[in-house]
Amino acid sequence: MEEALYSDLGFFNTDQVRSDKEGDFLTSPEVSKYFGKIIRNWIHSESNLKNIIEIGSGTGSLIEQIGIKEITAVELSSTAREELIKKGIDTHATIDELTTKTSDLIFGNEILDNIPCSIGLYKDEGWYEKVVLLEENSLAYGLRPIRNKELDWINKNNIVPNEDYEFEIQVNIDKFLNSVIKKINPGKILLFDYGYEQKNRDKRMYSSLLRTYKNHHLSVDPIDDPGNTDITYDVNFSSISSELKYLGYDVTLKLQRDFLLDNGFNIFFDELQEKYIAAEGIEKLKINSELNGMKAIVDSNGLGGFYCLIAEKL
Ligand SMILES: C[S@@+](CC[C@H](N)C(=O)[O-])C[C@H]1O[C@@H](n2cnc3c(N)ncnc32)[C@H](O)[C@@H]1O
Numbered sequence: 047m048e049e050a051l052y053s054d055l056g057f058f059n060t061d062q063v064r065s066d067k068e069g070d071f072l073t074s075p076e077v078s079k080y081f082g083k084i085i086r087n088w089i090h091s092e093s094n095l096k097n098i099i100e101i102g103s104g105t106g107s108l109i110e111q112i113g114i115k116e117i118t119a120v121e122l123s124s125t126a127r128e129e130l131i132k133k134g135i136d137t138h139a140t141i142d143e144l145t146t147k148t149s150d151l152i153f154g155n156e157i158l159d160n161i162p163c164s165i166g167l168y169k170d171e172g173w174y175e176k177v178v179l180l181e182e183n184s185l186a187y188g189l190r191p192i193r194n195k196e197l198d199w200i201n202k203n204n205i206v207p208n209e210d211y212e213f214e215i216q217v218n219i220d221k222f223l224n225s226v227i228k229k230i231n232p233g234k235i236l237l238f239d240y241g242y243e244q245k246n247r248d249k250r251m252y253s254s255l256l257r258t259y260k261n262h263h264l265s266v267d268p269i270d271d272p273g274n275t276d277i278t279y280d281v282n283f284s285s286i287s288s289e290l291k292y293l294g295y296d297v298t299l300k301l302q303r304d305f306l307l308d309n310g311f312n313i314f315f316d317e318l319q320e321k322y323i324a325a326e327g328i329e330k331l332k333i334n335s336e337l338n339g340m341k342a343i344v345d346s347n348g349l350g351g352f353y354c355l356i357a358e359k360l
Pocket residue numbers: 058065073074075076101102103104105108120121122123126139140141154155156157160161222
């Protein structure tokens with residue numbers, strides 16, 4: 047996953063921007079500018095947040111929509127970084143490049159699901175990892191005894207062995223959160239992503255939650271077209287909540303829909319609807335499309351059903 051997404055030939059480093067209408071997936075800020083406007087309401091409702099940093103900024107749409115000056119972007123993809131720099135946004139490739147040592151708020155949309163995971167399998171009363179074998183002209187899957195860190199993750203998250211599942215092991219998300227906190231000690235963390243709570247894993251009908259996307263559609267097995275498909279998985283938010291609690295944060299988990307409704311969605315929606323009634327012609331069509339974008343980001347069966355995690359340093 048690391049190679050396929052982030053190497054020089056990786057999905058995020060070709061000359062194409064991935065997170066827009068011409069790309070391979072659409073995220074909330076690309077669907078509706080009100081996503082950022084509502085986050086701005088939330089930021090203003092918190093007391094005087096300075097040194098705000100976005101991780102995994104993509105094209106920078108969300109920073110633009112929030113519209114608060116001096117939000118710094120951290121973005122691994124060189125293609126996306128070019129877009130951010132064009133927009134005049136202070137941009138860095140990694141957290142380690144930042145000169146600041148503190149931040150009142152770090153936020154990110156759909157970054158966790160792109161942080162490479164490992165795959166654990168339980169078989170004949172033992173844990174294994176699914177690995178990718180480099181064969182002469184192709185890639186294939188193999189099994190290896192599980193590594194210690196992966197096994198520790200399984201144990202600390204009380205994962206119940208089940209031979210019917212492949213388990214996405216989020217060691218790298220934990221490492222990432224640890225390094226962010228060590229480097230800039232954020233007062234608050236705000237993350238949005240698709241995922242699930244562990245108690246509900248059985249309700250997901252799939253044995254594996256890892257999948258690929260290309261041109262806005264589900265695509266092939268990850269090893270069939272590496273570098274040309276987005277590889278992603280549903281994020282285990284119970285694991286992230288417990289890691290952040292362990293790191294000294296108070297954690298609130300809610301649905302994206304509820305976050306948006308709690309922070310002024312209806313006021314924006316009603317204003318836009320009034321404009322729609324008064325508008326004519328092309329203007330009316332434009333407003334209608336904005337209303338549809340707003341409906342999409344709160345739709346419980348779509349983007350509104352994503353999780354929103356708010357962590358606050360104790
Ligand atoms: C699915 S895109 C989301 C982009 C944007 N946040 C949006 O909502 O449209 C995920 C982005 O996170 C970036 N990313 C992944 N891991 C990262 C990391 N460790 N540090 C910075 N950016 C990262 C990827 O390069 C990619 O641009």
